[in-house]
Every structure is written in C-alpha cells, then in structure tokens.
Amino acid sequence: RWLENHGIDTRSAAARAAGPPPSQRVPKTEGGSVVAVASWRPWEDEATGAYQPVKVRFAGDRCSVCDTDVDYDYDQLVSCDKCAITVHQSCYGIANLPGPDELWLCRACEQHQPGTRTPQCCLCPVTGGALKRASLEGYWVHPACMNWIPEVTTSDWSAMEPIEGVEKIQKERWELACCVCKQCMGAKVQCDMCYTGFHPLCARMAGLKLHVKETADGKLKWVKLCPKHCVPTPETSGVRPDRDAAGTDGSVNALWNRQPFRPPPPLPVPA
Structure with a gap:
C-alpha cells in the first residue's frame, strides 16, 4: 500500500506492459474525445486557505531572504517603504538603488491592488516576507523558500x-x-541526518541549523538539521513568531515589523 501511495507500480511486468492501471487511465466520452483528469495541484492550498497561517515578524535590520545583516557598498540592504521588509540587492534582484528621495516598494506591495487577496507564498504558511511572482499565474514565492527547495529556481x-x-x-x-508548524501545506526540506521535514522559514523561526558552507573541494553544501540533531537558537533568528515580537507592555520594537504591514489611518485635516 505504501508503494502504491507513492506512485510505484507494484504490478507484474506483463501487467505494466499492458498499460497503466485503471485508476490512472484517462476516461473517454461516448464520442471518443478525451476527458482531462483533474491534476494534483497542492500549491492551490494557499489560494483556498486550506491551512493555518504562521504569523511572523521579520527583523528590519537584516535581509529577510538570507537572514544576515551585512551591508556591502556593492550589495546594500534596501527596505520597502510600505511593508518595511528588508532585503539585499542581490537577494531580491534590485539592479538600481533608489535615490534618497525616491520611494521603493517590494514586488508584493507594488503589484497588490486594494480589495484583492494579500500576496502569500504558495510553498509555506509563513505570512508576509519578501515575495516574488511565480511563473504560475497568480502565485507568489519567498526567494528564501526558492533557495532551499532544489526543484525551484529562476531563469x-x-x-x-x-x-x-x-x-x-x-x-x-x-x-x-x-x-x-505541524502542517502539510507547502513544500518541505528534510534534515540531513534523518527524514524530519520542515519549511525553510519555519526552521529559521525555530532557530534550526540552516546554513550554506563551502566544502574542501570548493563546492557549496546546504546544511539542514532538525531539532533532534542541532541545538535550536531562535533568539538569533531574524524571523520570530508574532507573539514574540511584542514587548511586555504590548509595544513593538522599531526593528520588527508586523507582516503583512497595515499603514496607520491618515490624520484628520484641521478645518
């Protein structure tokens, strides 16, 4: 049963040669035209809301993609003037820096229209963050998720x-x-030491070991360790659960910004 659930054909060689099993055959109408079988599209969970959003806050003084605060002259940190998310130029694909008096918006804030659904990553339940459009119409992805999921890339x-x-x-x-987060929504990576799975940004929020190192032969190795095989350090992470970003008096540290950002209402104009 496990093999069948994972798409492995357990039939005999003769049966496999005869064609796909009945459950996988494309049905036909009486006229002979092919009827398309509904394909499995798990990324649509984001659009249907079939999950519990993980509400977090991203540090305003470090890149929300690579989670570092190093600011180079040739690769500077840039913050969105609407949602306050911070990214490196190279991590987010910013060719030209905005001028001192110029407004800069991340892609999600730039393209989001009032009254429409707030952009959300289709690969994880973490809300907000730096987002880029996917090649699938209407879907968004965290570049941070793209960096860790092998099948996902950009041209x-x-x-x-x-x-x-x-x-x-x-x-x-x-x-x-x-x-x-205990959810199946989205795509997960697995621990290098076992089969435990986790979303990249959930792992960062929990302070799991998630970094890239160079091996002796000059290649890059993507290290991913679950709580059983590393000592979690959530206090060093640039992503924190929404409840942890508020102070004891209910105030929010200026370096932490609620995602998605809600601008304050305009002040009344005196008569």
Missing part, C-alpha cells in the same frame, strides 16, 4: 523572478508534515 537571477519549478516539486515534499 533570471539578476531580477530573481519569475520563480519557476513549483509544479516540478516532488510529491513527497508536499505530503511531509513540518515539524515546526
């Missing part, structure tokens, strides 16, 4: 969009449950 690294390959993600990644 234009200078612009970091559109993000492609969502439909090519292995089925097992969608079926795994995240050990942090």
Whole structure:
C-alpha cells in the first residue's frame, strides 16, 4: 500500500506492459474525445486557505531572504517603504538603488491592488516576507523558500523572478508534515541526518541549523538539521513568531515589523 501511495507500480511486468492501471487511465466520452483528469495541484492550498497561517515578524535590520545583516557598498540592504521588509540587492534582484528621495516598494506591495487577496507564498504558511511572482499565474514565492527547495529556481537571477519549478516539486515534499508548524501545506526540506521535514522559514523561526558552507573541494553544501540533531537558537533568528515580537507592555520594537504591514489611518485635516 505504501508503494502504491507513492506512485510505484507494484504490478507484474506483463501487467505494466499492458498499460497503466485503471485508476490512472484517462476516461473517454461516448464520442471518443478525451476527458482531462483533474491534476494534483497542492500549491492551490494557499489560494483556498486550506491551512493555518504562521504569523511572523521579520527583523528590519537584516535581509529577510538570507537572514544576515551585512551591508556591502556593492550589495546594500534596501527596505520597502510600505511593508518595511528588508532585503539585499542581490537577494531580491534590485539592479538600481533608489535615490534618497525616491520611494521603493517590494514586488508584493507594488503589484497588490486594494480589495484583492494579500500576496502569500504558495510553498509555506509563513505570512508576509519578501515575495516574488511565480511563473504560475497568480502565485507568489519567498526567494528564501526558492533557495532551499532544489526543484525551484529562476531563469533570471539578476531580477530573481519569475520563480519557476513549483509544479516540478516532488510529491513527497508536499505530503511531509513540518515539524515546526505541524502542517502539510507547502513544500518541505528534510534534515540531513534523518527524514524530519520542515519549511525553510519555519526552521529559521525555530532557530534550526540552516546554513550554506563551502566544502574542501570548493563546492557549496546546504546544511539542514532538525531539532533532534542541532541545538535550536531562535533568539538569533531574524524571523520570530508574532507573539514574540511584542514587548511586555504590548509595544513593538522599531526593528520588527508586523507582516503583512497595515499603514496607520491618515490624520484628520484641521478645518
């Protein structure tokens, strides 16, 4: 049963040669025309709301993609003037820096229309953050998720969009449950030491080991460790649960910004 659930044909060689099993055959109408079978589209969970959003806040003094606060002359940190999300130029695909008096908006804020659904990553339940459009119409992806999920990439690294390959993600990644948020929505990566799965941003929020290192032969290794195989350090993360970003008096640290951002109402104009 496990093999069948994972798409492995357990029939005999003769049966496999005869064609796909009845459950996988495309039905036909009386006229002989083919009727399309509804395909499995797990990324649509985001659009249907079939999950519990993980509300977080991103640090305003570090990149929400790579989670570092290093600011280079050739790769500066830039903050959105609407949602206050911060990114490196290279991490988000910003070719030209905005001028001192110029307004800069991230892609989600730039393209979001009032009254429409707030952009949300289709690969994880984490709300807000730096988002880029996916090649699938109407869907968005965190570049941070793209960096850690092998099947997902982009054909234009200078612009970091559109993000492609969502439909090519292995089925097992969608079926795994995240050990942090306990949800199956979205695509997960697995611990290098076991089979435990987690969303990249959920892992960052929990302070799990999630970093890139260079090996002796000059190659890059993407290290991912679950809570059983590392010592979680959530206090060092640039992503924190919404409840942890508020002070004891209910105030919010100026370096932490609620995502998605809600601008304050305009002040009344005196008569």
